[in-house]
Amino acid sequence: MIFRQLFEPLSSTYTYLLADEQTGRAILIDPVVSTMDRDLAEVRRLGLTLAYTIDTHIHADHVTAALELKRAVGSKIAAPAHDRLPCIDLGIEEGKPFQVDGITLQPLHTPGHTDGHFSYLFNDRVFTGDALLIEGCGRTDFQNGDADALYKSVREKLFALPDETLVYPGHDYKQRFVSSIAQEKARNPRLGGNKTLEEFKHIMANLNLPYPTFIDYAVPGNRQCGVCPPNLPENLENYCRQMTQSPQG
Amino acid sequence: MIFRQLFEPLSSTYTYLLADEQTGRAILIDPVVSTMDRDLAEVRRLGLTLAYTIDTHIHADHVTAALELKRAVGSKIAAPAHDRLPCIDLGIEEGKPFQVDGITLQPLHTPGHTDGHFSYLFNDRVFTGDALLIEGCGRTDFQNGDADALYKSVREKLFALPDETLVYPGHDYKQRFVSSIAQEKARNPRLGGNKTLEEFKHIMANLNLPYPTFIDYAVPGNRQCGVCPPNLPENLENYCRQMTQSPQG
Numbered sequence: 001m002i003f004r005q006l007f008e009p010l011s012s013t014y015t016y017l018l019a020d021e022q023t024g025r026a027i028l029i030d031p032v033v034s035t036m037d038r039d040l041a042e043v044r045r046l047g048l049t050l051a052y053t054i055d056t057h058i059h060a061d062h063v064t065a066a067l068e069l070k071r072a073v074g075s076k077i078a079a080p081a082h083d084r085l086p087c088i089d090l091g092i093e094e095g096k097p098f099q100v101d102g103i104t105l106q107p108l109h110t111p112g113h114t115d116g117h118f119s120y121l122f123n124d125r126v127f128t129g130d131a132l133l134i135e136g137c138g139r140t141d142f143q144n145g146d147a148d149a150l151y152k153s154v155r156e157k158l159f160a161l162p163d164e165t166l167v168y169p170g171h172d173y174k175q176r177f178v179s180s181i182a183q184e185k186a187r188n189p190r191l192g193g194n195k196t197l198e199e200f201k202h203i204m205a206n207l208n209l210p211y212p213t214f215i216d217y218a219v220p221g222n223r224q225c226g227v228c229p230p231n232l233p234e235n236l237e238n239y240c241r242q243m244t245q246s247p248q249g
Numbered sequence: 250m251i252f253r254q255l256f257e258p259l260s261s262t263y264t265y266l267l268a269d270e271q272t273g274r275a276i277l278i279d280p281v282v283s284t285m286d287r288d289l290a291e292v293r294r295l296g297l298t299l300a301y302t303i304d305t306h307i308h309a310d311h312v313t314a315a316l317e318l319k320r321a322v323g324s325k326i327a328a329p330a331h332d333r334l335p336c337i338d339l340g341i342e343e344g345k346p347f348q349v350d351g352i353t354l355q356p357l358h359t360p361g362h363t364d365g366h367f368s369y370l371f372n373d374r375v376f377t378g379d380a381l382l383i384e385g386c387g388r389t390d391f392q393n394g395d396a397d398a399l400y401k402s403v404r405e406k407l408f409a410l411p412d413e414t415l416v417y418p419g420h421d422y423k424q425r426f427v428s429s430i431a432q433e434k435a436r437n438p439r440l441g442g443n444k445t446l447e448e449f450k451h452i453m454a455n456l457n458l459p460y461p462t463f464i465d466y467a468v469p470g471n472r473q474c475g476v477c478p479p480n481l482p483e484n485l486e487n488y489c490r491q492m493t494q495s496p497q498g
Contacts, residue, residue: 003373005413005431124252164254166415166427175435178415178427182254186424 001103002046005168005177006039008032010238011062011214012171015039016127020101025051027100028075029120029127030170031065033226034241039065040072051100054078054092055222056129056170057117058085060142060215063240064226077225082109082116087225092118108157112150113138119158121165126181129170132158134179135188138170140204142215147204154191159184214239250352251295254417254426255288257281259487260311260463261420264288265376269350274300276349277324278369278376279419280314282475283490288314289321300349303327303341305378305419306366307334307471309391309464312489316475326474331358331365336474341367357406361399362387368407370414375430378419381407383428384437387419389453391464396453403440408433463488 002019011032017039019026026048031039043050050073053066057080066077067087078098081091092098098105098120106121110131117138120127130138132154140147158167163182185192190203214236217229228240251268260281266288268275275297280288292299299322302315306329315326316336327347330340341347347354347369355370359380366387369376379387381403389396407416412431434441439452463485466478477489 003413005429164252175432177429177432180254180426183424183426 002026002048004042004046006035006042008035008062010034011059012173013059013062014168014170014172014177016168017042018103018122019046019048020103023101024048025101025103027052027054027103028065028069029054030056030059030129031069033063033065033068033228034239036065036068036072040069049073050075052076052078052090052098054098054105054120055080056119056127056131057114058083058143058219058222060212060218061171062214063218063221063228067224067226070225079225080107080109080116080118082118083223085223085225094118110150110153110157111144112140112146112148112153113143115144115146115149117153119153121161124162124164125166125168126158126161127168127170128158132167132184132188132191133169134167134172134174134176134184137188137190139207139209141207141209142212143219147201148197150204151191151197151200159191251275251297253291253295255284255291257284257311259283260308261422262308262311263417263419263421263426265417266291267352267371268295268297269352272350273297274350274352276301276303276352277314277318278303279305279308279378280318282312282314282317282477283488285314285317285321289318298322299324301325301327301339301347303347303354303369304329304471305368305376305380306363307332307392307468309461309467310420311463312467312470312477313475316473319474328474329356329358329365329367332472334472334474343367359399359402359406360393361389361395361397361402362392364393364395364398366402368402370410373411373413374415374417375407375410376417376419377407381416381433381437381440382418383416383421383423383425383433386437386439388456388458390456390458391461392468396450397446399453400440400446400449408440 004017006015015031016029069075076089078090079088092107094109108119110119113130165181167179221227253266255264265278318324325338327339328337341356343358357368359368362379414430416428470476
């Protein structure tokens with residue numbers, strides 16, 4: 001098994017590369033359009049071919065590279081069926097393993113950050129997207145977010161995994177890369193320890209976070225599997241740098 | 250592959266259980282005498298037999314369970330050859346893989362906390378003992394400790410491993426369970442980032458740590474592969490609880 005954890009600095013997103021060593025077929029979990037060249041270079045450097053991209057949810061802070069990667073190298077697009085995106089090749093559902101050769105992901109529906117959010121269990125690793133972050137979690141105030149649902153997703157579904165299960169989040173803003181279920185149970189200040197649903201709801205209702213900078217562009221773009229808006233304000237152009245550069249750029 | 254991360258609370262030590270699923274033969278890395286019954290129960294619960302114990306170094310804060318486990322279930326004792334312990338079955342050296350059926354550890358000599366200290370690389374996981382802790386490292390003021398050597402061990406040997414390599418430390422005092430090489434390179438306040446040897450030596454020379462409570466008992470006991478001193482002061486009895494309990498206790 002080949003495994004790489006790649007970082008997109010603008011939205012602090014982790015993209016995960018998994019590949020079957022025997023066949024060389026790879027998948028990318030949550031690829032970002034602005035770093036797709038970097039990710040493709042890594043795929044090629046390792047002698048792999050990209051078979052699929054798979055997103056955990058409809059992101060609000062970056063544009064998925066799913067569509068552009070499909071155009072560039074013919075990779076197929078997988079995403080939660082719940083979101084009914086017309087552009088996908090495969091709709092992910094809980095109970096139906098997602099398989100590319102020797103790589104099998106078990107999809108876990110973990111709503112709360114968005115209603116269609118999925119985590120993906122791969123052997124003793126779980127890719128938690130924005131449902132469970134290291135000592136944090138995704139916000140619940142947009143995209144049918146729901147603190148009740150997120151509490152249940154994390155405490156009843158993710159925390160039910162074996163303690164040693166490695167937690168690979170969708171983002172980190174403090175250069176942390178990995179945690180474990182035992183660690184989040186013990187240390188997560190929102191969802192760990194004896195935190196009750198009421199306490200969690202109180203925390204989430206009082207985060208006082210600003211309106212997400214990019215959400216009005218990212219969500220419609222991602223509902224098309226990653227279309228960059230044609231006339232982005234200048235201060236947001238880097239979010240789609242890949243798409244606004246000249247071919248030589 | 251079976252993997253369990255077990256915690257001994259008195260010295261905040263992690264003991265790691267690894268086993269070949271096919272043959273059921275297991276090893277314990279850094280088992281502690283006071284929790285050996287708990288560890289043996291886990292071995293049995295999983296239907297395994299304990300083939301070997303393997304220590305990373307001569308511990309100063311707890312007594313290894315190596316000898317008592319050998320007496321209890323016939324497991325063999327592996328430890329760094331460098332320490333010339335007369336009680337071991339197998340001396341670990343760098344360049345000579347340690348193998349129990351499908352489980353192969355690559356021993357890495359990582360002196361500095363003690364001169365004979367080894368880390369063990371297992372696929373994409375490294376058990377770092379007290380050479381590298383999560384956002385920390387072992388002290389270097391006893392047992393031929395040497396800050397120069399530890400800096401070199403961590404920066405040149407452990408940080409040379411792939412970024413995604415999972416770091417499993419010998420201790421944690423804050424309920425952290427796992428890190429990665431990338432994370433320690435980025436976040437370790439003693440050894441990460443651009444920390445120079447001189448800065449590291451300055452940090453280590455000014456920790457102002459107290460004299461280790463148990464060192465005068467643990468080191469001679471561990472040089473015998475885990476003999477509990479017969480007349481421990483009452484306040485230290487728990488360190489060898491296993492040995493001071495009645496058989497029914």
